[in-house]
């Protein structure tokens with residue numbers, strides 16, 4: 001699918017458009033791919049004899065842990081962090097005081113999200129190590145090739161997703177909060 005937003009400079013785009021991009025592209029990708037990858041795992045586990053060299057169970061366990069963490073992570077962003085960033089942007093535009101939040105500063109949920117990003121990144125690295133980098137050659141099993149391709153695509157998308165949040169969205173949200181505080185003298 002052609003991506004009209006590829007190459008856009010998200011450091012200067014309106015912050016609400018950046019959030020819509022993250023949700024529509026990266027959160028939607030995860031919600032589609034995570035269940036699909038689990039189906040591929042189930043097909044491989046159900047096959048006899050086991051041609052997996054013993055890695056399918058530890059790999060599947062890592063994947064299931066990652067899936068559970070990510071699904072809860074997406075909800076926290078969509079229900080707590082992103083709506084608060086949009087409220088900060090509205091307050092900045094209207095010159096209103098910094099909106100109140102039960103977590104205090106936006107730095108707190110951001111710290112939690114970045115901690116979870118680090119954890120997801122460690123699981124991705126562990127899955128890559130376990131499979132020797134998702135090699136496409138050498139496997140005669142189409143399920144394995146499909147699994148390795150899907151895990152490789154998951155990693156690529158997640159790395160870009162985390163980069164957009166850690167390096168662009170989060171620093172912009174922290175600056176936005178500081179601007180609101182300055183404008184309202186709080």
Ligand SMILES: [Fe+2]
Pocket residue numbers: 022026027074077161165
């Ligand atoms: Fe996200």
Ligand SMILES: [Fe+2]
Pocket residue numbers: 073077113117162165
């Ligand atoms: Fe995130």
